Amino acid sequence: MSERSARIKNVSGLLHLDSSHSGDSVSRRLSSLFARTWQERHDGAEYRYRDLAADPVPLITPAYCALGRRVERHGYVSPAKVPSLVESAAEEREWALTLPLVEELLAADTVLVGGPMYNFSVSASLKAWIDRVTFPGAYADPDSGESLLRGTRVVVVTARGGAYGPGTPREGFDFQEPYLRTYFTNLGVAEKDLALVHAEMTLAGLVPDLAHLQPVADRSLAAARAAVTELAERA
Numbered sequence: 401m402s403e404r405s406a407r408i409k410n411v412s413g414l415l416h417l418d419s420s421h422s423g424d425s426v427s428r429r430l431s432s433l434f435a436r437t438w439q440e441r442h443d444g445a446e447y448r449y450r451d452l453a454a455d456p457v458p459l460i461t462p463a464y465c466a467l468g469r470r471v472e473r474h475g476y477v478s479p480a481k482v483p484s485l486v487e488s489a490a491e492e493r494e495w496a497l498t499l500p501l502v503e504e505l506l507a508a509d510t511v512l513v514g515g516p517m518y519n520f521s522v523s524a525s526l527k528a529w530i531d532r533v534t535f536p537g538a539y540a541d542p543d544s545g546e547s548l549l550r551g552t553r554v555v556v557v558t559a560r561g562g563a564y565g566p567g568t569p570r571e572g573f574d575f576q577e578p579y580l581r582t583y584f585t586n587l588g589v590a591e592k593d594l595a596l597v598h599a600e601m602t603l604a605g606l607v608p609d610l611a612h613l614q615p616v617a618d619r620s621l622a623a624a625r626a627a628v629t630e631l632a633e634r635a
Protein backbone atom coordinates (compact mmCIF):
# COMPACT_ATOMS: atom_id res chain seq x y z
CA MET A 401 0.00 0.00 0.00
CA SER A 402 1.40 3.43 -0.93
CA GLU A 403 1.96 6.17 1.65
CA ARG A 404 -1.05 8.03 0.30
CA SER A 405 -3.50 5.15 0.53
CA ALA A 406 -2.14 4.20 3.97
CA ARG A 407 -2.81 7.73 5.16
CA ILE A 408 -6.34 7.67 3.75
CA LYS A 409 -7.13 4.32 5.39
CA ASN A 410 -5.97 5.63 8.78
CA VAL A 411 -9.06 7.83 9.04
CA SER A 412 -11.35 5.00 8.05
CA GLY A 413 -14.85 4.16 9.07
CA LEU A 414 -18.24 3.24 7.68
CA LEU A 415 -19.86 5.09 4.78
CA HIS A 416 -23.57 4.22 4.73
CA LEU A 417 -25.65 5.05 1.64
CA ASP A 418 -29.40 4.51 1.28
CA SER A 419 -31.20 4.84 -2.05
CA SER A 420 -34.78 3.68 -1.56
CA HIS A 421 -37.49 6.23 -2.36
CA SER A 422 -40.07 4.43 -0.26
CA GLY A 423 -41.23 5.49 3.20
CA ASP A 424 -41.52 1.88 4.28
CA SER A 425 -38.30 0.45 2.95
CA VAL A 426 -36.94 -3.04 3.49
CA SER A 427 -33.45 -2.17 2.21
CA ARG A 428 -33.31 0.75 4.65
CA ARG A 429 -34.28 -1.50 7.55
CA LEU A 430 -31.58 -3.98 6.59
CA SER A 431 -28.86 -1.36 6.03
CA SER A 432 -29.78 0.19 9.37
CA LEU A 433 -29.43 -3.23 11.05
CA PHE A 434 -25.93 -3.51 9.56
CA ALA A 435 -25.00 0.05 10.64
CA ARG A 436 -26.24 -0.42 14.22
CA THR A 437 -24.47 -3.78 14.61
CA TRP A 438 -21.26 -2.37 13.09
CA GLN A 439 -21.36 0.71 15.36
CA GLU A 440 -21.78 -1.45 18.46
CA ARG A 441 -18.52 -3.19 17.54
CA HIS A 442 -16.65 -0.04 16.50
CA ASP A 443 -17.12 2.35 19.36
CA GLY A 444 -15.90 5.82 18.32
CA ALA A 445 -15.18 4.89 14.69
CA GLU A 446 -16.21 7.34 12.01
CA TYR A 447 -19.73 6.85 10.63
CA ARG A 448 -21.02 8.80 7.64
CA TYR A 449 -24.54 8.59 6.32
CA ARG A 450 -25.99 9.74 2.99
CA ASP A 451 -29.62 9.44 2.04
CA LEU A 452 -29.35 9.60 -1.74
CA ALA A 453 -33.13 9.73 -2.16
CA ALA A 454 -33.80 12.57 0.32
CA ASP A 455 -30.64 14.47 -0.59
CA PRO A 456 -29.98 13.56 -4.23
CA VAL A 457 -26.56 13.87 -5.82
CA PRO A 458 -26.94 16.29 -8.75
CA LEU A 459 -26.76 14.66 -12.17
CA ILE A 460 -23.50 15.20 -14.00
CA THR A 461 -23.35 18.01 -16.58
CA PRO A 462 -21.37 18.87 -19.76
CA ALA A 463 -18.86 20.71 -17.53
CA TYR A 464 -18.30 17.53 -15.45
CA CYS A 465 -17.69 15.55 -18.65
CA ALA A 466 -15.35 18.21 -20.11
CA LEU A 467 -13.28 18.28 -16.90
CA GLY A 468 -13.22 14.49 -16.74
CA ARG A 469 -12.03 14.18 -20.35
CA ARG A 470 -9.28 16.75 -19.75
CA VAL A 471 -8.13 14.88 -16.65
CA GLU A 472 -8.12 11.59 -18.56
CA ARG A 473 -5.84 13.07 -21.22
CA HIS A 474 -3.26 13.74 -18.47
CA GLY A 475 -3.07 10.12 -17.25
CA TYR A 476 -3.30 9.47 -13.51
CA VAL A 477 -4.21 12.80 -11.92
CA SER A 478 -4.80 12.78 -8.17
CA PRO A 479 -7.85 14.70 -6.84
CA ALA A 480 -5.44 17.27 -5.33
CA LYS A 481 -4.24 18.20 -8.84
CA VAL A 482 -7.64 18.40 -10.54
CA PRO A 483 -8.18 22.13 -9.65
CA SER A 484 -5.13 23.02 -11.77
CA LEU A 485 -6.98 21.59 -14.81
CA VAL A 486 -10.26 23.44 -14.20
CA GLU A 487 -11.02 25.93 -17.00
CA SER A 488 -14.39 27.49 -16.10
CA ALA A 489 -16.68 28.43 -13.23
CA ALA A 490 -19.04 25.62 -14.28
CA GLU A 491 -16.22 23.07 -14.01
CA GLU A 492 -15.23 24.49 -10.63
CA ARG A 493 -18.82 23.99 -9.42
CA GLU A 494 -18.85 20.42 -10.72
CA TRP A 495 -15.61 19.63 -8.93
CA ALA A 496 -16.91 21.19 -5.71
CA LEU A 497 -19.91 18.82 -5.90
CA THR A 498 -17.74 15.81 -6.71
CA LEU A 499 -14.68 16.05 -4.45
CA PRO A 500 -16.50 15.55 -1.09
CA LEU A 501 -18.08 12.35 -2.44
CA VAL A 502 -14.73 11.07 -3.71
CA GLU A 503 -13.05 11.84 -0.37
CA GLU A 504 -15.82 10.13 1.55
CA LEU A 505 -15.44 6.98 -0.53
CA LEU A 506 -11.64 7.00 -0.22
CA ALA A 507 -11.81 7.52 3.54
CA ALA A 508 -14.20 4.63 4.23
CA ASP A 509 -12.87 1.18 4.91
CA THR A 510 -16.41 -0.22 4.73
CA VAL A 511 -19.03 1.03 2.30
CA LEU A 512 -22.61 -0.03 2.95
CA VAL A 513 -25.11 0.44 0.13
CA GLY A 514 -28.83 -0.03 0.74
CA GLY A 515 -30.85 -0.16 -2.46
CA PRO A 516 -34.17 -1.21 -3.93
CA MET A 517 -34.47 -3.05 -7.22
CA TYR A 518 -36.18 -0.65 -9.59
CA ASN A 519 -36.94 -1.93 -13.09
CA PHE A 520 -34.49 -4.80 -12.70
CA SER A 521 -31.60 -2.56 -11.71
CA VAL A 522 -30.59 0.20 -9.24
CA SER A 523 -32.55 3.35 -8.39
CA ALA A 524 -31.73 6.52 -10.32
CA SER A 525 -30.53 8.14 -7.08
CA LEU A 526 -27.86 5.47 -6.59
CA LYS A 527 -26.88 5.72 -10.26
CA ALA A 528 -26.49 9.51 -9.91
CA TRP A 529 -24.04 8.94 -7.03
CA ILE A 530 -22.15 6.33 -9.06
CA ASP A 531 -21.85 8.57 -12.14
CA ARG A 532 -20.54 11.50 -10.11
CA VAL A 533 -18.26 9.70 -7.66
CA THR A 534 -16.57 7.72 -10.44
CA PHE A 535 -14.41 10.62 -11.55
CA PRO A 536 -11.54 9.61 -13.85
CA GLY A 537 -8.41 8.60 -11.98
CA ALA A 538 -9.79 9.46 -8.54
CA TYR A 539 -9.15 5.96 -7.18
CA ALA A 540 -5.83 5.25 -8.88
CA ASP A 541 -2.62 5.54 -6.91
CA PRO A 542 -0.70 8.18 -8.94
CA ASP A 543 2.59 6.33 -8.36
CA SER A 544 1.60 2.78 -9.18
CA GLY A 545 -1.75 3.15 -10.99
CA GLU A 546 -3.20 0.57 -8.58
CA SER A 547 -6.66 1.07 -7.15
CA LEU A 548 -6.83 2.82 -3.77
CA LEU A 549 -10.02 0.85 -3.14
CA ARG A 550 -8.12 -2.44 -2.89
CA GLY A 551 -8.81 -3.25 0.75
CA THR A 552 -12.12 -1.36 0.91
CA ARG A 553 -15.00 -3.61 1.93
CA VAL A 554 -18.37 -3.16 0.22
CA VAL A 555 -21.65 -4.56 1.50
CA VAL A 556 -24.73 -4.11 -0.70
CA VAL A 557 -28.15 -4.81 0.77
CA THR A 558 -31.06 -4.89 -1.65
CA ALA A 559 -34.81 -5.44 -1.56
CA ARG A 560 -36.80 -6.73 -4.49
CA GLY A 561 -40.50 -7.18 -5.04
CA GLY A 562 -39.94 -10.44 -6.90
CA ALA A 563 -37.46 -13.31 -6.80
CA TYR A 564 -34.59 -13.92 -9.19
CA GLY A 565 -32.78 -17.04 -7.99
CA PRO A 566 -32.06 -20.15 -10.06
CA GLY A 567 -35.25 -21.86 -11.23
CA THR A 568 -37.51 -18.82 -10.72
CA PRO A 569 -39.55 -17.55 -13.71
CA ARG A 570 -37.51 -14.33 -13.65
CA GLU A 571 -34.10 -15.93 -13.42
CA GLY A 572 -31.90 -13.83 -15.73
CA PHE A 573 -33.88 -10.60 -15.17
CA ASP A 574 -31.60 -9.43 -12.35
CA PHE A 575 -29.43 -6.60 -13.72
CA GLN A 576 -28.90 -5.14 -10.26
CA GLU A 577 -26.47 -7.64 -8.72
CA PRO A 578 -24.37 -8.18 -11.89
CA TYR A 579 -24.23 -4.43 -12.45
CA LEU A 580 -23.09 -3.60 -8.90
CA ARG A 581 -20.64 -6.51 -8.87
CA THR A 582 -19.05 -5.32 -12.12
CA TYR A 583 -19.09 -1.70 -11.00
CA PHE A 584 -17.33 -2.21 -7.67
CA THR A 585 -14.80 -4.81 -8.85
CA ASN A 586 -13.93 -2.65 -11.87
CA LEU A 587 -13.29 0.19 -9.42
CA GLY A 588 -10.74 -2.04 -7.69
CA VAL A 589 -12.70 -3.60 -4.82
CA ALA A 590 -11.53 -7.19 -4.38
CA GLU A 591 -14.13 -9.90 -5.12
CA LYS A 592 -13.56 -11.30 -1.60
CA ASP A 593 -14.37 -7.91 -0.04
CA LEU A 594 -17.69 -7.50 -1.85
CA ALA A 595 -20.88 -8.99 -0.39
CA LEU A 596 -24.43 -8.70 -1.71
CA VAL A 597 -27.47 -9.64 0.35
CA HIS A 598 -31.02 -9.65 -1.05
CA ALA A 599 -34.45 -9.65 0.58
CA GLU A 600 -36.79 -10.98 -2.11
CA MET A 601 -40.56 -11.15 -2.71
CA THR A 602 -41.17 -8.00 -0.66
CA LEU A 603 -44.37 -7.40 -2.68
CA ALA A 604 -45.94 -10.65 -1.44
CA GLY A 605 -47.69 -8.81 1.39
CA LEU A 606 -49.11 -6.23 -1.02
CA VAL A 607 -50.03 -7.88 -4.33
CA PRO A 608 -52.95 -10.32 -3.95
CA ASP A 609 -51.65 -12.66 -6.68
CA LEU A 610 -48.37 -13.02 -4.77
CA ALA A 611 -49.94 -13.60 -1.33
CA HIS A 612 -49.21 -17.35 -1.45
CA LEU A 613 -45.50 -16.46 -1.66
CA GLN A 614 -45.48 -14.74 1.74
CA PRO A 615 -43.59 -17.68 3.34
CA VAL A 616 -40.89 -17.25 0.67
CA ALA A 617 -40.68 -13.53 1.52
CA ASP A 618 -40.49 -14.27 5.25
CA ARG A 619 -37.69 -16.80 4.75
CA SER A 620 -35.79 -14.44 2.46
CA LEU A 621 -36.04 -11.55 4.95
CA ALA A 622 -34.96 -13.74 7.87
CA ALA A 623 -31.96 -15.02 5.85
CA ALA A 624 -31.07 -11.46 4.82
CA ARG A 625 -31.22 -10.24 8.44
CA ALA A 626 -28.97 -13.11 9.56
CA ALA A 627 -26.49 -12.48 6.72
CA VAL A 628 -26.38 -8.74 7.39
CA THR A 629 -25.79 -9.28 11.12
CA GLU A 630 -23.04 -11.79 10.43
CA LEU A 631 -21.35 -9.45 7.93
CA ALA A 632 -21.50 -6.51 10.36
CA GLU A 633 -20.07 -8.59 13.18
CA ARG A 634 -17.25 -9.80 10.94
CA ALA A 635 -16.27 -6.28 9.84
Ligand SMILES: Cc1cc2nc3c(=O)[nH]c(=O)nc-3n(C[C@H](O)[C@H](O)[C@H](O)COP(=O)(O)O)c2cc1C
Pocket residue numbers: 420421422424425426427428515516517518519520521559560561562563602603
Ligand atom coordinates in the same frame (compact mmCIF):
# COMPACT_ATOMS: atom_id res chain seq x y z
C1 LIG B 1 -40.21 2.32 -9.45
C2 LIG B 1 -40.23 0.90 -8.95
C3 LIG B 1 -39.75 -0.12 -9.77
C4 LIG B 1 -39.72 -1.42 -9.31
N1 LIG B 1 -39.22 -2.40 -10.13
C5 LIG B 1 -39.10 -3.65 -9.66
C6 LIG B 1 -38.51 -4.67 -10.46
O1 LIG B 1 -38.06 -4.45 -11.59
N2 LIG B 1 -38.42 -5.92 -9.95
C7 LIG B 1 -38.87 -6.21 -8.68
O2 LIG B 1 -38.71 -7.36 -8.27
N3 LIG B 1 -39.45 -5.28 -7.90
C8 LIG B 1 -39.57 -4.01 -8.36
N4 LIG B 1 -40.12 -3.04 -7.57
C9 LIG B 1 -40.50 -3.40 -6.18
C10 LIG B 1 -39.36 -3.08 -5.22
O3 LIG B 1 -38.16 -3.70 -5.62
C11 LIG B 1 -39.71 -3.52 -3.83
O4 LIG B 1 -40.84 -2.77 -3.38
C12 LIG B 1 -38.56 -3.37 -2.85
O5 LIG B 1 -38.99 -3.76 -1.57
C13 LIG B 1 -38.06 -1.93 -2.85
O6 LIG B 1 -37.04 -1.75 -1.89
P1 LIG B 1 -37.36 -0.95 -0.54
O7 LIG B 1 -38.33 -1.78 0.22
O8 LIG B 1 -36.05 -0.82 0.12
O9 LIG B 1 -37.94 0.38 -0.93
C14 LIG B 1 -40.19 -1.73 -8.01
C15 LIG B 1 -40.70 -0.71 -7.20
C16 LIG B 1 -40.72 0.58 -7.66
C17 LIG B 1 -41.25 1.68 -6.76
